[in-house]
Amino acid sequence: MSHNPIREDKTCLNCHHVAEKRFCPNCGQENIDTRKTFYQLFVHFFEDLTHYENSFWKTIKNLIFKPASLTKEYLSGKRMSYLAPIRLYIFISFVTFFLLSVIPDNEDTPDVNINKKNELKSSNKNKDTIYTEQQKIIDLEKSGSISKTTSDSLQNLIIKAKKEDLEKDKSQFTLLGRHYKSVKELDSIQKNGKPSEKLNSFAYWYTRKMQLVKDKHDSEDLKEKFAESFLHNLPKSLFIYMPLFAFILWIFQNKKRWFYFDHGIFTLHYFSFLLLGILIIRICSYFFEFVNDYTFFNVLEYIFMIVSILYMLYYFFPAHHRFYEEKRSITIIKGVTMFFINLICITLILFFMAIYTFINIH
Structure with a gap:
């Protein structure tokens, strides 16, 4: 709820019903002045995005320290006290990838x-x-x-x-085991070369795309553009991967007790936690770089990184155990199996995304 004063006119601007109090009893719209300063607009946007009144910090706290509690609360019907799963994921995803793109690497290390x-x-x-x-x-x-x-x-x-x-x-990239000086050389070989030197249609298309990028950029420029483009496309890959992650959960659980929707909510909360963990690690790492001349802080950073990564790996098991209410031994067996399945899937997705990123560098 915003802190803007209520309009003197009690007629709702949305449905024209009488709104005696702050909210219209008919449509629920807040009866305040629609014209706002830039500051008010910014605050309203942030409040609307995070449902700021305690629910945001309560959601973040439970997300980090109480695995699966948000999912259980949401599916039990307690939804007003926390951010909605999709809103939570979008907000964390936006903040994470925005800050990762603007936080500079410390070049003085x-x-x-x-x-x-x-x-x-x-x-x-x-x-x-x-x-x-x-x-x-x-x-x-x-x-x-x-x-x-x-x-x-x-x-x-x-x-x-x-x-x-x-x-x-x-040349930092191998093009199907062959090295070409330029696209002209590749086209010439493909057109006039010996049959053994020619590539099949797909290999020629792929190699030509790669060579075009190499002809336009030197090694350092290529690395920088690749990293920038890869980071830009990573949110899309994660968003595409989430339904697959939920599907893998669905395969391993009782189909009568759990719907695909339930696994989807669990997935949104789990991926939100992972993104938040990555963001916290990156921010802390950035600040540790300013004091890396001191052994104490180097040791502290090392311990923090190890603990954070181990906690992110461990997090899935208590979350899975508490949400699906299975024996710990069953949770461990299923968790390890799903870990390797997901590892293979995410590796393939990131591999194809890397190829897509590379051939689309401009």
Whole structure:
């Protein structure tokens, strides 16, 4: 409920019934002024999204520390005290992926600095090697051992060879076991090459898509765009995967006692917990980076990460046990079996999503 004053006019703006109090007895709309400041609009949006009056924090608390309690409460009919499962998932999903995309990596950490120094040394080494070889050829030319034409040809060959080596180093992705310099080379081989060199229709389509991306971007740019695009598409993959996760639960449970809807609510709460856990770990990791020069905080971060990850892995078992009310031994057997089934499924989904992400990088 907002804290805006009630309108003096008691006629409901929605259904035109008389609203003596804050809410219309006919349609339930709040009888307040519809014109608001930007601040009021923002607060109203947040309150509407989270149903802020204690229910939000109560929901989050139960979600983290009381596995399956939200699902049981919701299915028992107690729905006004907590956020609705779909609203909870959408809100947590939005906040998680938004903050993951805006929280920067700390570029001042020792590991990053060491990598940058190594890359700089490697680059300087290549330049020094080219310079040394060219200098030797120039010295031979001055001494009369080789002609100027030969000297120029040798220098051009050295530069060309070094460029080819650099291009090979840039190639971070193997295209069906073959390396192509450009799309033109691939098209030429596909059109005029030997039958053994040609690819089938699908392999050619896939390889051409990959090569187009490689031709447009260098290695570092490609990594950055791939990570950005993968993170952008991850929420879609999780949303697609949830019905499959609920279906796997349905397979392992009593069909007469539990409906697919029940498994869907359990899945929404479980995935909301996982996303919230990922967000908390990332935020804490970011702040720990500012004090990573102190051994105490490094140890504390390590312990926090281990405990958090173990708790996220453990969470499913008490949630499953309390919700489905089965013996602990049965819960463990089913849980481990479903874990490996889901691991295979999510690996395949992420693999195909990675391919989709890569071939659609612009």
